[in-house]
Amino acid sequence: MSELLIPITVFVLAAFVGFEVITKVPPTLHTPLMSGSNAISGISIIGALFAAGHVAGGLATVLGFLAVAFATINVVGGFLVTDRMLGMFKKPARDAKK
Amino acid sequence: MSELLIPITVFVLAAFVGFEVITKVPPTLHTPLMSGSNAISGISIIGALFAAGHVAGGLATVLGFLAVAFATINVVGGFLVTDRMLGMFKKPARDAKK
């Protein structure tokens, strides 16, 4: 197997999974989907941690700090606000009892 | 990335794709699904071709021949009978005109 073929295979399969899974999300949940998948795209925080974790000093450290801060806003804020939204979706049964 | 992790990743993703895609097949088509996916499992014909393509002579050749023959039955028969079945599923519109 060639070196490039592996990531391509993984990407193609993950894209299929993505399309199948996302098309099943009902319109009702499209706003949380948008903020939730945005939080997942914060996976680039991995790169930020690497960048900030190498004590290079000077400018690189400043950039690393900013990268971590930005990425953390995206991840923490994204997951929390999605959770807050989804917490508001009431189960029909519970409401019917009122 | 470790050597074993790659095939595991591919397998896990493909299994997700499989579950998502297959659960969308309606009960109406479960018989063709069974014969069609059986035909796909005939992909092991790749191995049979390798085995038969190495002129080792003697027993190995006999086994290779049998392997190719068996695998071909599975693949050719499987796809053809699925095609035959699916060809019978009539579009509602065409029938309605009768």
Next chain:
Amino acid sequence: MTVTLAGFLYLIAAVLFIVGLKRLSSPATARQGNQIAAVGMLIAIVVTLADREVVGYGTIAAGMIVGGGVGLFLAQRVEMTAMPQLVAAFNGFGGGASALVALAELIRFGEAAETRTLVSIGLSILIGAVTLSGSMVAFAKLQGLVSGKPLVMPGQTMIDILLTTVSVAAVVVLAMNGSTAVAWGLMAVALTLGVTRTMPIGGADMPVVISFLNSLSGVAASAAGFVIESNALIISGALVGASGLILTNIMVKAMNRTFANVIFSAFGGGEGDFDSGAGGYATRGSADDIAITLAYAQRVIIVPGYGLAVAQAQHTIRELARQLEERGVAVKYAIHPVAGRMPGHMNVLLAEADVPYDQLFELEEINPEFASADVALVVGANDVVNPLARDPSSPIAGMPILDVDRAQTVVVVKRSLSPGFAGIDNPLFYNDNTVMLFADAKEGLAEVVSALKDV
């Protein structure tokens, strides 16, 4: 052809399999989907043949001609009613091929093979051989070559445990010494295991067995893919594995049983030690009576079952439906998920008889409509319309059924009052609003059709 190009083409083949399966989500695109998957397979085969490691084409050509001929012949000649057997046979050949490939590889490499190759060879032989012999038994049972009744041997459990232990041990030994003799021994034991483990399973449970074996052969293909580092194998294997598991699960659920129960409980064959409480007199009707009842109905729901498949009465029922429609009767078909002998079997049979698929309704859709139907016409079905399923103490308790007994009149066409696959009596036949037509489905329906012409 460089390794990269070949690898890329294999990936395309795998993607085509996925796209093909995706198209199976609607009858309108399903045929094209199957063809796309077939193209994927063709690509995989051509790439393999073009590989520079393959040197002799004689054996390959011979094998492909023989195999292709047999496959073509079987695919074209098979009756739609015999589909379960055919799938069983094809599945068996696939399993056989895997086992043979593994054996041939072992002979070629001999003891020089790496341990992890040997493990895969052992597993391929085991799974492949069990699939081969198990599928062949399934074929024989479904084709009626051996009795469909569960054949439990004395000491069945001991035999199972013994053979399983020996097989696993053989795989381990093979992985350590790569001996060809051990491999042959493993082959023999695994073939025996496939037979002894399948014989005690009832004929009507065979589709579950086939589906499970199919899933298993998918997993085996993936395992082989791990060893030869072929993503095409890993992906296709995972797809097939998932498909088989899902179908197995659907069948098991629709019968309200567990997988272990299907494989180990020797279900079916009609001992009938449960007292259904059914009894009284069944009302018998003539073809003429039934023709009149149908002709003056407004809504008729047809419930086909296994007996319709056996009697090959799909064309006759279609003819009856057409005559009723000409008289202005609204006709619908109610398809139970496990009616017949494999999932979706009734749909294929009715499609063969040119029934458009939008007249076929699934259980959840049609059940509320029985209450407003004038006639429910049950043809060769039994368990799937057995109201005992609503009784928590019955053996089929909880199995979802079609609520035919809620229709104004129920007409049942079957040869006798004898039970269906589950082996229990059906109180439906003794209801006041049920009329029985005791006949072979095809002949009985033909009589009704001709009687209808005189109404």
Next chain:
Amino acid sequence: MTVTLAGFLYLIAAVLFIVGLKRLSSPATARQGNQIAAVGMLIAIVVTLADREVVGYGTIAAGMIVGGGVGLFLAQRVEMTAMPQLVAAFNGFGGGASALVALAELIRFGEAAETRTLVSIGLSILIGAVTLSGSMVAFAKLQGLVSGKPLVMPGQTMIDILLTTVSVAAVVVLAMNGSTAVAWGLMAVALTLGVTRTMPIGGADMPVVISFLNSLSGVAASAAGFVIESNALIISGALVGASGLILTNIMVKAMNRTFANVIFSAFGGGEGDFDSGAGGYATRGSADDIAITLAYAQRVIIVPGYGLAVAQAQHTIRELARQLEERGVAVKYAIHPVAGRMPGHMNVLLAEADVPYDQLFELEEINPEFASADVALVVGANDVVNPLARDPSSPIAGMPILDVDRAQTVVVVKRSLSPGFAGIDNPLFYNDNTVMLFADAKEGLAEVVSALKDV
């Protein structure tokens, strides 16, 4: 921690993302799904921190505390109506992080970096910076900090072409010489491009822009994954890419436009050179009249739109619905796919106001019901109920709409007769069966609620 274990844990993180997204398929499991995805992220972060290549934790801790604090604050304080802005801001921060990481890597490795690493660094800076500045403009427009009207500069097309060419050239040069100066230049140009390309897009089209940028940042993450050989990045990136594309596509389709049209046509802002033929007199109703109409109706369908969100009238409409239900009126909500300012926006707002989600109906489900509804109550919606969409010559021709005009009486609550986002008149307002209540949605509805108490 060995490489294998870390790799395995990253894979688990990716699987948790998939499982989390799968749970989003139903409101009942969605919250749990989001939490599962968050656990996946936590695992990925912990694994990265435990990696032996990471040596200094000071900067990391500082960054995480600051970022976490800001994220927490924003997530807890934001109004549900401001969700589009918030998502835009978060998306921008994500893009900024990517660009900064790439820049930091470049500084660390300098010219020693391989070409393919440099290509990825260039692309990350480009996509990241465009995402950052584009999202910030989107934020400003949605928040009302700058005008929502499309701001087309003179020579817009030339500027676009110029900046794009320069950016691409900079990526190429960077890949060849790895110069830090070029990277800073690229950053500056890309930031400018994000601003100039987003300013000419109308405020209501911002969700499309955000969704597209989100998709793009997913693709960028995948690209980074290719370089550092991280399956976690490749998989999550592909998931996000797919999600963004699907959402973009849904919005574009529901507006009956193309993606290119959204990005390049400076749509919105109300020029209105199409003659709608609308005219005549709009019937004005008082809150009392409307309260009476509603009180004596049997079936009421509420159609919320963007104006309801702006006025934050979700709680008031919920109160009105509750009062009507107490009087025995059957109340349903009709949710157009692009009502409001982002897909699913109305659902979140109504969820916030405790409306159970089984009272919300999608376009296809509810449209047949308008004909049998007594009152359609349109609150702050305009384009999504504009019958001109059925006229093939109108600018919104073919856009699917809610058929409110088929209801017996239509009550519209908005402040004036002025058009909605699409900038065209709405003949619905002049129909004989339409009654207008000119008021802010919240105040107008509050009046109706209090009038209702006296009926």
